Amino acid sequence: MNLFDTTVSALRALRANKLRSALTTLGIIIGVAAVITMLAVGEGAKRTVQEQLKSLGSNHMIVFPGTVTASGVRLGTGTRNTLTEGDARAIAEEVPGVLAAAPGMRGTAQVVHGNLNWSTVVFGVTPEWLIAREWRIARGRALDDNDVRTGAKVALVGQTVADMLFGGTDPTGQVIRVKNVPFEIVGLLAAKGQSFSGTDQDDLILLPISTARSRVLGGGPGRSRTVGHISVKMADGVDMKEAEIKVRTLLRQRHRLQPDQDDDFNIRNLSEVVEAEQAASGTLSSLLAAVAGVSLLVGGIGIMNIMLVSVTERTREIGIRLAVGARGRDILGQFLTEAVILSLIGSVVGVALGLGSTLALTHFAGWEVVLQPHAVLLAVASASVVGIFFGWWPARKAARLSPIDALRYE
Amino acid sequence: MRGEVLIEVSDLRREYRVGEVTVPALQGVSLSIRQGEFVAVMGPSGSGKSTFMNLLGCLDRPDAGRYRLAGEDITRCDADRLAAVRNRSIGIVFQSFNLLPRATALENVELPLIYARVPAAERHRRARAQLARVGLATRERHLPRQLSGGQQQRVAIARALVNEPPLILADEPTGALDSRTSLELMALLQDLNASGITIVLVTHEHDIAAFARRVIHFRDGRIVEDRPVENPARAADLLAATPHPSPLSPPPQP
Numbered sequence: 028m029n030l031f032d033t034t035v036s037a038l039r040a041l042r043a044n045k046l047r048s049a050l051t052t053l054g055i056i057i058g059v060a061a062v063i064t065m066l067a068v069g070e071g072a073k074r075t076v077q078e079q080l081k082s083l084g085s086n087h088m089i090v091f092p093g094t095v096t097a098s099g100v101r102l103g104t105g106t107r108n109t110l111t112e113g114d115a116r117a118i119a120e121e122v123p124g125v126l127a128a129a130p131g132m133r134g135t136a137q138v139v140h141g142n143l144n145w146s147t148v149v150f151g152v153t154p155e156w157l158i159a160r161e162w163r164i165a166r167g168r169a170l171d172d173n174d175v176r177t178g179a180k181v182a183l184v185g186q187t188v189a190d191m192l193f194g195g196t197d198p199t200g201q202v203i204r205v206k207n208v209p210f211e212i213v214g215l216l217a218a219k220g221q222s223f224s225g226t227d228q229d230d231l232i233l234l235p236i237s238t239a240r241s242r243v244l245g246g247g248p249g250r251s252r253t254v255g256h257i258s259v260k261m262a263d264g265v266d267m268k269e270a271e272i273k274v275r276t277l278l279r280q281r282h283r284l285q286p287d288q289d290d291d292f293n294i295r296n297l298s299e300v301v302e303a304e305q306a307a308s309g310t311l312s313s314l315l316a317a318v319a320g321v322s323l324l325v326g327g328i329g330i331m332n333i334m335l336v337s338v339t340e341r342t343r344e345i346g347i348r349l350a351v352g353a354r355g356r357d358i359l360g361q362f363l364t365e366a367v368i369l370s371l372i373g374s375v376v377g378v379a380l381g382l383g384s385t386l387a388l389t390h391f392a393g394w395e396v397v398l399q400p401h402a403v404l405l406a407v408a409s410a411s412v413v414g415i416f417f418g419w420w421p422a423r424k425a426a427r428l429s430p431i432d433a434l435r436y437e
Numbered sequence: 438m439r440g441e442v443l444i445e446v447s448d449l450r451r452e453y454r455v456g457e458v459t460v461p462a463l464q465g466v467s468l469s470i471r472q473g474e475f476v477a478v479m480g481p482s483g484s485g486k487s488t489f490m491n492l493l494g495c496l497d498r499p500d501a502g503r504y505r506l507a508g509e510d511i512t513r514c515d516a517d518r519l520a521a522v523r524n525r526s527i528g529i530v531f532q533s534f535n536l537l538p539r540a541t542a543l544e545n546v547e548l549p550l551i552y553a554r555v556p557a558a559e560r561h562r563r564a565r566a567q568l569a570r571v572g573l574a575t576r577e578r579h580l581p582r583q584l585s586g587g588q589q590q591r592v593a594i595a596r597a598l599v600n601e602p603p604l605i606l607a608d609e610p611t612g613a614l615d616s617r618t619s620l621e622l623m624a625l626l627q628d629l630n631a632s633g634i635t636i637v638l639v640t641h642e643h644d645i646a647a648f649a650r651r652v653i654h655f656r657d658g659r660i661v662e663d664r665p666v667e668n669p670a671r672a673a674d675l676l677a678a679t680p681h682p683s684p685l686s687p688p689p690q691p
């Protein structure tokens with residue numbers, strides 16, 4: 028019996044029992060749809076984390092100043108409890124693998140344009156800071172060394188600030204006032220969206236660190252070289268743990284800390300946070316896939332159940348086929364084909380349902396879901412495997428019947 | 438070739454085990470049948486006729502004894518070879534027709550050709566020819582339940598013939614048919630026999646056995662009588678002599 032004849036006869040047999048066939052495929056439909064949806068949700072979670080990782084800047088750590096304590100006692104005046112631009116330069120020059128070590132200061136301020144105002148985060152930064160934090164320019168230009176050297180009254184604005192003050196029109200060339208100081212907007216930052224913690228990363232303006240220090244964020248001339256933090260970006264492939272140790276050693280040296288003294292700074296290694304998130308989203312994906320796999324398995328058992336009933340019910344038909352010359356393997360092929368067709372039909376409908384629910388999740392629930400072609404392929408392939416696997420035993424049972432026993436079966 | 442030995446069985450035995458009890462259904466049957474013979478197998482119910490036919494038809498295996506079909510030792514064949522023998526060398530006709538209920542007449546006749554891997558176009562052609570041969574050219578698309586008993590049995594015969602086997606086995610083929618339909622069927626079988634096909638037919642009716650050219654009697658799993666029929670009746674002649682009972686024909690005059 029060739030494949031075409033087998034398929035035709037299998038379709039006929041399945042059509043003869045429409046309701047039963049439909050109920051059987053239901054298990055597969057749900058299984059396949061679940062696999063597709065779950066994989067899409069899992070992949071979406073992974074992508075979200077990856078995008079956040081990108082916006083955070085991978086291979087990135089931030090050094091914050093800390094208070095100095097020794098043997099549990101807080102030391103008083105005279106200890107250096109701040110980071111300086113010199114520290115940033117030293118890190119850039121002395122730690123191997125550093126792409127950028129950029130000083131920055133952070134504060135909040137009211138930003139005014141015309142009769143609109145918006146309270147936002149103000150960073151005083153250097154051009155390297157933009158590299159370290161992976162900020163790109165959507166319009167206009169970035170800050171340059173000249174802006175920092177001359178204390179230019181120029182600003183870069185984030186997308187949210189631009190939206191709030193300019194309502195979608197091009198903000199470059201416009202003037203905003205920060206603490207009553209006019210700044211010319213020279214560039215618009217490319218949007219990054221939300222961070223892990225859900226804060227809006229685009230709600231900020233960037234000023235040259237020198238201008239910010241003297242005009243906006245305060246700090247007298249005497250402490251002119253102190254900075255709020257140092258953003259350190261390492262090259263790809265650098266071991267972040269090792270880099271962190273090197274930065275720590277360097278800063279302890281520069282700050283002349285004794286071995287019994289605690290660090291007067293904190294290092295936050297964001298890569299670790301991201302890695303943890305990634306691991307969590309990976310676990311989520313596997314969990315979802317496992318749940319989906321179980322439903323596919325249940326669907327397969329449904330197929331086996333129905334095939335067993337079908338073999339018993341059609342024993343006489345099997346006898347007739349054997350009597351006119353069917354071999355065991357013809358009967359095996361016939362029932363196996365029925366099982367595979369059931370699971371293929373189930374797959375097709377399941378894929379449609381999976382696509383539908385994926386779209387629905389994006390559209391109505393606003394979830395980030397990413398449907399990959401290989402997920403669909405995987406779902407369909409595993410449905411076929413399930414069909415063959417669970418169809419095998421009943422089909423084998425049918426193939427082993429002796430012709431006369433099958434014919435006599437009532 | 439006509440006249441050569443087609444079936445040769447010696448000391449064929451078959452027992453059925455039902456729980457503790459063993460039923461010896463065939464207790465040593467030896468016999469040979471030549472090509473072109475028309476043999477009727479008779480005997481009381483339970484005498485082993487069906488058991489014997491199932492062994493001849495390769496549907497079952499004997500416990501002991503030898504069965505040669507066209508020189509081939511069937512008792513030594515594996516399952517696939519037996520399937521091929523059933524497919525090509527033997528056409529089997531059952532009392533209960535055994536047609537696939539959801540397949541049309543044509544599809545039922547095609548079934549052996551499917552397992553013989555005959556391409557579709559050739560299959561249709563040959564199945565049509567056989568349906569025409571049994572007088573059912575106009576019933577190709579009918580399902581079994583849309584056919585009368587006699588027509589269903591004709592479909593079964595067409596199916597048995599479609600691979601052009603040298604041997605037709607029929608176990609009480611007229612058992613479920615009325616007497617006129619039985620006559621028609623016997624006329625068909627006699628036709629086939631005249632064309633050279635060997636026929637072995639089980640019946641418990643003497644009228645039916647009278648159409649054969651040799652009658653074998655079974656009792657308690659043994660052959661007790663084996664005799665030729667001198668002048669077999671011709672079913673076609675009897676049929677011509679019997680008026681066709683048609684609702685359209687005028688009622689017989691008193």
Ligand SMILES: Nc1ncnc2c1ncn2[C@@H]1O[C@H](COP(=O)(O)OP(=O)(O)O)[C@@H](O)[C@H]1O
Pocket residue numbers: 453454455460461462480481482483484485486487488489
């Ligand atoms: N499948 C079976 N299982 C048990 N006993 C059987 C079976 N088939 C037939 N027999 C027994 O074998 C004997 C012969 O049966 P069978 O060949 O069908 O006789 P016949 O066709 O001449 O009526 C009977 O006694 C019957 O009861």
Ligand SMILES: [Mg+2]
Pocket residue numbers: 486487488
């Ligand atoms: Mg019988």
